[in-house]
Amino acid sequence: MLRTHRSVRRAAAIAAGVLTAALVPALIPSPAQAWAPADTARITPGVQMYTDGAQCTANFVYTDSADNVYVGYAAHCAGLGEATDTNGCAAKSLPLGTPVTFNEGGSLLSEGTVVGRGTLAYSSWLTMQKRGTTDPNTCAYNDLALVKVSSADKGKVNPSVPLWGGPTGIDTDGTAAGDRVYSYGNSSVRADLDLLSPKIGLSLGDSVNGTRWSHPLYNVTPGIPGDSGSGFLSADGKSFGTLSTLGLLPLPASNNIGDLDLELDFAKATSGISGLRLVNGTEPFKSIL
Template identity: 75%
Template sequence: MSLSRSQVAAVLAAVTITILTAALLALSPSRAESAPVWAPADTAAIHPGTMMYTEGAQCTANFVYTDASSNVYVGYAAHCAGLGEATDTNGCQAESLPLGTPVTFNEGGSLVSEGTQVGTGTLVYSSWLKEKELGTTDANTCAYNDLALVKVSAADVSKVNPSIPFWGGPTGIDTDGTAAGDRVYTYGNSSLRAGIALLSPHTGVSLGDDAADGGWSHPLYTVSPGVPGDSGSAFVSADGKAIGVLSTLGLAPLPASNNIGDLGKELAFAQQHSGISGLQLVNGTEAFDPIL
């Protein structure tokens, strides 16, 4: 069967378009090619457990997150950017610093010095600010949703690794809560410990979830308890899955206990309301190892 001149021209045009499309795709970086390249875990300056300073207030980084555009975020507690008392827990009522507030990543901070700055970022999401904006009234959301995200400056992304020091992981997100006696693991880094890394890893046990809060919180004891400056710290389960973020120090009825907000719920709220497309937790590059 012979082709007319017009048919030959159409075929050649289609082939040309196909070749050009393939060439353009080859030149365009794929999501995998443009994804962040993590620093080695043993030399990364920014990671879960890094000290974070916001206008002089110190907290601890929890997990690393990315979005659909491969931007990199580090989480801490929303109350770390709060303007009220350290004991404020109701994000629907408390005042907070605005989005765009600079945040620094530091190491070696103490009561007399903020230590060495190792990177910079910008506050881009706060559950407390969003709750107020939305007019949230659910008591459990107001009391326990305590997550903020700091976007790491482009110049410092190469310093980031998502692994939790000492323990490794996270290996995903815990979705079934905790039962009394479940072992938990964390890495707090309060300036009250003078930047001594040996004092940062903790392990403890869950006190059992309270159904009354709808799964928003997990009370627990650790050895030693979290102290001011540990706020925002990551907590993981016995299989390395991210359970939650350190929010408060319990005074009653369980003195010296800690309370963590459920990360699954906090992240779902952020995914729905932050405006950050494709927001997700990043698993650690290092295997989780719960052996002390």
């Protein structure tokens, strides 16, 4: 289908010392998530994700106030309709709790090797349908889902984008025509040809149909089925979008990129996930090939 944390002092009196010692466990915050080294992590932005046989690509890594770890992809990756069913306020979708796997080496012949597991924890499509959202641009372009990584696999995660590094934050002011953008797709159609995964593109402006919800752009190698959900970085390494749809008119073979700032704000307000936030990469952003 085509349509990315978390210490104490001594008292003089014995009684005060005992009281302080008793309070220490309550004062120590939960430990920060220990990310796997970027060069050995198995679950990162760009990893292949399979949902009931459908393959997509991870965009970025997210966490919450309880130190749960999530990996994002497109909501339509869990859709039950055709590739042309792009109205998230009407299209059918698999339910929350659906198992999702993280895979390496998937192709048209095989799903490759499972390197981790998770469950669908949030879908903009399911949420919009539950809330009765009707705004046509939101319905068409709010296309983000989050997969909660299993506790057993959290230690395999690193939030850095392969090759590019970052993200360095979230872009909040969009892109201008001609701005360079960076991505990492991982479609099984390419038969695991890693040289075709890194992408450089050019923004075609800051909106589709006059809305900031979606940004049109051209990649040197266009996003294809299986790249859906992959994340896009701005020229300064900020995450600004997720691959949603293939543009046909008026810009043939372009890609429409959902605005991550708006998508994540919607998720924060509606998902019930406390403290939901993007995780910056552990590796510096570098715009080289």
